[in-house]
Amino acid sequence: MTSPVLATDSPTKKPKMGSLFGDLFKSLAISGLLIFLFYIILFDNTTHNSLIQKWRIPITNSTNLISSTPDPNNPMIKTNLSHLVFSIVGSMNTWKNKRHYSEAWWRPNVTRGYLFLDKPPKNEFLPWPSSAPPFRVNEKVKAIYERASNPSQVRIVRTILEMVREGDENVRWYVMTDDDTVLALDNLVEVLSKYDHTKYYYIGTSSECIRSNYDFSFEMAFGGAGYALSYPLASLVASKLDGCLKRYPTLRVSDFMLYSCLADLGVALTHNNGFHQIDLHGDISGLLSAHPQTPFLSLHHIDTVDPIFPNKTRLDSIKHLMKAVKVDPSRVLQQTICHHRPTNWSISISWGYSTNIYEATLPRSFLHRPLETFRPWRGQRSSRSPFYMFNTRWPTNNPCETPHVFFFHSTQESNDRIMNTYVRASSPGLAPCGNHSANHIQRIRVFSPAKLPLESNGRDCCDVVYGDGENTTEVRYRACTKEDVTA
Known part of the structure; x- marks a missing residue:
């Protein structure tokens, strides 16, 4: 048995001083090398050798991807204006007269997109102004389609x-329109954000006139009004378009060419009545005073109708409307109807455009029908009625159904409300409907909330503030209640 004394005295190896210093030196050397490489990778922007390059490139690229290239399909990021790219179809022969319509809604250095022209700009347009969309010149169609029956229309559809x-990067939607179309950008963004941009979507509207739709298709988007293609669908169309156009060499209209190609791909139109083709003539105030309950998105064919405001040119009228669009796009042209019981008046407001006073208590279902102040598209009067895709009501000499008309004059903003002023444009010129004539009213002030946008497809209600004999009437918007029913 081993004694404790002997166990303690048993021989063991003691470490040598040289070995300890050697291990310490190795550790310091390795640590120093690692620190040096770490410093080079993170802080040195100069490439010294291929080894360092192999370390640095992956780290740099992954950093850039995270910081500067967000995933456009990330559902956590709501669609905004930067996700839209616009294609404006124009012609060098008409750009001089139509450019101001595009410039009325285009936001330099904010909106993305291009004006596609049939030929390069003339010297009078150079240098190209920053207020206009950047231009591109379309490819020559004749070199691609020898059998095309209408090369100018092929040029338009190939703009897609x-x-x-x-x-362009981070695109969710491509929006196509014409150079004589005005867009409400914020409303367009809000509407498109409701759809899943990763799926196939073709969003637009048909014509206001039955005959125009009959001649082509009731399920076709009219390009002047504008339409939107989701990124995946636009990419698919771009890859298939040339082959599709060769299958349909006799088609003569660009919108019908696209519709036919999309039908072959199994994609149907998603209708939105906020786009407006305006296949109409004359005074369209009746239509704009009874806008559908959906956000206003576009207005086309401005040069084929009367100026939308009296005593203004077409361009000045558009600029005037855009003042209201800038203040509260969610409410522009949205119809709000309220009644004043003491006088039996019905007041219909198209926010930022017009206000009509009727000297009778009229149901909303009646006032929602546009007053037919306009005419159908050229050549369609010879066809039998009905002419339009919506119900209308005829102008009448009935003093209870003929409005006193007021148009948007000015707007003022404060912290919590917006005041729009509307001034009289016309009187019915008829005997009063009842005991309370509105002939003496010259001005209407409409108050709406400044910090509470109208939800898409939502509605406002209102109260009328009026004293006998006053020449100004006030209307105050408020939230609707279950009691707001007028039979």
């Missing part, structure tokens, strides 16, 4: 392909 080829 050429726009996709531009390769």
